[in-house]
Each structure stands twice: as structure tokens, then as C-alpha cells.
Amino acid sequence: MAVGVPGSFHSWLFPKESINFMHSSFALRWLSKLPEEVTREDSPAWNKGRVTCPLSSCQVVKAFASQFLRDMETFFRARSVELAAGGLMVVLIPCRTERTHPSESTSVHVLECLGNILMDMVKERGFVDATKETMSEEIVENLDINQLLLSHPLIPCRVADFGCSSGPNTFAAAQIVLEAVTVKFKSDGLISQLPEFQVFFTDLVSNDFNTLFASLPPERQYYTAGVPGSFHSILFPKHFLHFAYSYAALNWLSEVPKQVLDKKSPAWNKGRIYYKSTQKEVSEAYSAQFAKDLMSFLNARAQELVRGGLMALVIPGVPDITSFEMTAGLKFEVLENCLLDMVKIGLVSEEMVDSFNLPVYFPKPKELEAVIKRNGCFSIERMDTFSNPRKHATISDVKIFTSHLRAVFDGVIEKHFGSKVTNCLFELFSKKLSEAANSSSLDIQTPSALFVFLKRVQLV
Numbered sequence: 001m002a003v004g005v006p007g008s009f010h011s012w013l014f015p016k017e018s019i020n021f022m023h024s025s026f027a028l029r030w031l032s033k034l035p036e037e038v039t040r041e042d043s044p045a046w047n048k049g050r051v052t053c054p055l056s057s058c059q060v061v062k063a064f065a066s067q068f069l070r071d072m073e074t075f076f077r078a079r080s081v082e083l084a085a086g087g088l089m090v091v092l093i094p095c096r097t098e099r100t101h102p103s104e105s106t107s108v109h110v111l112e113c114l115g116n117i118l119m120d121m122v123k124e125r126g127f128v129d130a131t132k133e134t135m136s137e138e139i140v141e142n143l144d145i146n147q148l149l150l151s152h153p154l155i156p157c158r159v160a161d162f163g164c165s166s167g168p169n170t171f172a173a174a175q176i177v178l179e180a181v182t183v184k185f186k187s188d189g190l191i192s193q194l195p196e197f198q199v200f201f202t203d204l205v206s207n208d209f210n211t212l213f214a215s216l217p218p219e220r221q222y223y224t225a226g227v228p229g230s231f232h233s234i235l236f237p238k239h240f241l242h243f244a245y246s247y248a249a250l251n252w253l254s255e256v257p258k259q260v261l262d263k264k265s266p267a268w269n270k271g272r273i274y275y276k277s278t279q280k281e282v283s284e285a286y287s288a289q290f291a292k293d294l295m296s297f298l299n300a301r302a303q304e305l306v307r308g309g310l311m312a313l314v315i316p317g318v319p320d321i322t323s324f325e326m327t328a329g330l331k332f333e334v335l336e337n338c339l340l341d342m343v344k345i346g347l348v349s350e351e352m353v354d355s356f357n358l359p360v361y362f363p364k365p366k367e368l369e370a371v372i373k374r375n376g377c378f379s380i381e382r383m384d385t386f387s388n389p390r391k392h393a394t395i396s397d398v399k400i401f402t403s404h405l406r407a408v409f410d411g412v413i414e415k416h417f418g419s420k421v422t423n424c425l426f427e428l429f430s431k432k433l434s435e436a437a438n439s440s441s442l443d444i445q446t447p448s449a450l451f452v453f454l455k456r457v458q459l460v
């Protein structure tokens with residue numbers, strides 16, 4: 001006879017002395033609850049920023065161990081009542097030997113990785129959070145409700161994210177826009193006329209729209225649609241959008257500037273994979289490509305936005321007085337050095353490195369302003385530079401840095417070098433960063449966020 005018995009094994013499940021043989025396999029490591037002290041900020045065992053304990057402080061490990069012992073006691077107390085005299089019990093619990101360090105265990109690695117990814121997701125909201133207040137202020141100040149939304153009351157307020165990726169930042173940004181528009185309607189005494197919202201998420205066709213759709217916030221108060229295609233071209237009908245935004249996407253170039261891969265050009269970037277401000281021709285080629293791409297972006301948005309339509313752009317960049325190397329450049333330098341090391345030991349050919357450059361550019365505010373002014377379709381309502389909350393790397397950040405850099409550049413690197421070289425490259429990258437961190441010479445800074453708030457001023 002087979003029966004199902006619902007209930008926790010930390011309590012009584014069977015009548016007294018009614019079972020002759022018991023078996024539990026790989027179940028007792030699940031605790032009845034999280035030790036309370038690891039979640040309390042004021043406790044020395046607070047396990048901040050981690051989802052598991054083996055690599056945490058000894059107070060955290062102790063807290064988990066005590067909970068495990070308490071749970072074992074309750075388990076055996078309950079079983080001792082249920083087991084008939086002379087009954088047998090087999091218990092299998094995954095463990096490690098006294099001599100193995102937790103970091104040698106695969107499952108610890110998997111859990112640590114999960115924790116890092118979650119922390120990444122928290123930290124990567126950096127740009128959205130850093131600019132939230134300014135963005136809301138600008139919407140409230142610049143939104144012309146009557147011209148934009150009440151002149152066609154049956155049309156929803158149409159919002160689009162350019163370069164949305166697969167979430168979750170895009171949802172946070174959409175929410176900021178919706179809330180600010182709602183605040184504006186309330187403060188103007190027009191809340192009863194608040195329109196419906198429709199948010200379009202756009203990205204390249206290769207974007208993982210399935211993940212994006214699957215993670216849409218269930219409580220959202222807007223209609224949605226995914227729009228595939230490059231933001232350097234037109235993606236919507238003319239005068240269709242009321243609000244556009246783009247976070248951390250416009251620094252992706254449509255292509256690597258041709259000159260930097262051309263052996264005959266003075267801008268040939270031999271043995272390097274990105275630009276340095278000391279190499280004038282190379283950095284100028286990158287800057288020109290960025291300006292060209294931004295111009296195509298602005299021309300396309302100028303067609304799609306209604307007159308008076310608003311646009312917020314947040315672009316990872318570099319303050320006017322700072323050089324790129326002093327901010328975001330170091331991690332690219334480390335990556336480049338790893339590739340050159342791999343050339344030395346024959347893992348990758350020199351030609352492969354010479355024919356590869358990263359298609360990203362970190363502009364300065366004055367470059368951004370010059371292109372917007374030359375385009376002429378938008379007025380600059382506000383321009384600001386925000387430092388990234390994640391400014392310097394610490395030793396514990398090395399893994400996060402590596403996984404983040406890999407998540408961002410895996411596609412372009414793997415396409416050029418293949419998966420074997422890419423795996424090896426990021427392993428080496430992590431190792432080099434850890435070495436630098438251990439010798440305390442690690443000072444990786446992240447780019448600032450250039451924030452610009454624009455209003456569509458003329459019709460094309």
C-alpha cells in the first residue's frame with residue numbers, strides 16, 4: 001500500500017511505534033527556518049549580501065550550524081517516538097570532510113554564483129536609482145498635459161524604452177515615468193483624466209524578449225509590447241510616442257570604427273581592444289562613431305516623438321575633466337592584458353586580437369551636448385553627471401565584476417574568439433583581478449551616468 005503523508009519531518013507524522021524502517025535521503029540539510037540572527041542588521045551574524053553560509057563569517061556559519069543541530073534534535077525526537085522497538089533508520093546527508101574547504105564544493109560555488117547574480121541585479125539598478133529623482137522632477141516640470149495627452153484623450157500615454165534588455169531595470173524605469181506622470185496629473189487637479197499607459201520595450205532582435213515578457217511585473221498598470229530592431233533606425237510611426245527613455249544602451253556602437261581595424265590607417269589599434277585617450281587617432285575614431293550613431297538615434301526619435309514629447313537618456317560616460325582610463329578603462333586594460341598573455345602562450349593568435357575591438361564608447365558631456373545641438377530637433381532641459389553608486393571595486397566585488405563584464409561582453413567576444421577562448425579569458429580575468437585585489441592595487445572605477453533630459457521642439 002502506498003500513501004502520501006503531508007507534513008514537516010520536524011514534527012510527529014506517525015502514530016507511536018508504528019514504523020519499522022525509516023529512510024531519509026538528502027533532505028535533512030533543509031533547515032526548518034532561516035536562523036533569525038543572519039537576517040538581522042544589528043546582529044554580528046548578519047549575512048549581508050549573501051544567500052548561503054559556507055564562505056561567510058564564522059558567526060554566520062555558527063548560526064546555521066546551531067539551527068541545523070536544533071532541527072536534527074527535533075527530527076530524531078519525533079522519529080524516536082514513531083519507530084517501533086528494534087526499528088531501523090537510514091539517514092543520508094550531503095556533507096564535506098573536515099579537510100575540504102567549502103570553496104572546493106561545486107554546490108557552494110553554484111549558490112555563491114546565485115548570490116552574486118542577485119547582488120548584481122541589486123547593484124545594477126545603480127543608474128536607474130541614481131537618476132530617479134531628477135527624472136521624476138523633469139517629467140513633472142516639463143510635461144505639458146494639455147498639449148501632449150489631453151488633446152487626444154482616447155490615445156494612451158505611449159512610452160518606449162530603447163535598449164531594454166531582458167529586465168528588470170526597464171520595469172523600474174517605466175514605473176518611474178508612470179508615477180511622475182500621475183503626480184503631474186494629480187498636482188494639476190486632473191487625476192480623473194489620467195490616460196491609460198502603453199509601454200513599448202525595444203531592443204535588438206537578438207534580445208531575450210521571452211525572459212522580458214515572463215518577468216513583467218504582474219501588478220503593472222500599463223499595456224505592453226516588445227518591439228525588435230535597432231534604435232539607430234525608425235521603430236515607430238511618426239508622432240507616435242509621448243515619452244522615450246534609454247538607460248545604459250547608447251554607449252553601444254553600431255559597429256567598431258573601421259579605421260581601428262585597418263592596418264593602413266593611422267588609427268590602426270594593433271594589440272589593443274579598446275581606445276585610450278593617449279592614442280589620439282583611435283579615440284577620435286571611436287568618438288566620431290559615437291557621434292554618428294547618436295545622430296541616427298536622435299533623427300529616428302525626432303520622427304517618432306510628438307511635438308513637446310520628452311526623452312531621458314542615461315549614458316555611461318566620463319566627466320569632462322577626467323580621462324576614460326581613470327574611470328572605466330582599467331577593467332578593459334586587464335581584459336586586454338589577459339588576451340595578450342593568451343597570445344604569448346599560443347592560446348589565441350595575434351591576428352585574432354588585432355582584428356578585435358570592443359564596440360563601446362564612454363562619451364563626455366560636452367560630446368553629447370555637441371551632437372544634440374547639431375541635431376537641432378530637441379531642446380536640452382537638463383544635463384547632469386551622476387557618479388555610479390558602485391564606484392570602486394573591493395575584493396568581494398571581483399566575482400561580481402567578472403560576471404557583470406562577461407554578461408555584457410560575452411556575446412561580442414564569443415562571436416569573435418569562440419567559446420573556449422572566452423571561457424579561458426574570463427577565468428584569467430577573474431584571477432588577475434583577484435591578484436590585483438589581494439595586493440591592494442585594485443582600484444576599478446565604474447563610469448558615471450550622463451543624464452540628459454530632452455524635449456522635442458520642431459517637427460521634421
Ligand SMILES: C[S@@+](CC[C@H](N)C(=O)[O-])C[C@H]1O[C@@H](n2cnc3c(N)ncnc32)[C@H](O)[C@@H]1O
Pocket residue numbers: 162163164165166167169170202203204207229230231232246247248249250252253254408
Ligand atoms: C547594458 S544593456 C542595458 C539594458 C537596460 N537598459 C538596463 O539599464 O539594464 C544595453 C542594451 O542595449 C541594447 N542595444 C545595444 N545596441 C542596440 C541597438 N543598436 N538597438 C537596440 N538596442 C541596442 C543591448 O542589446 C542591451 O540589451
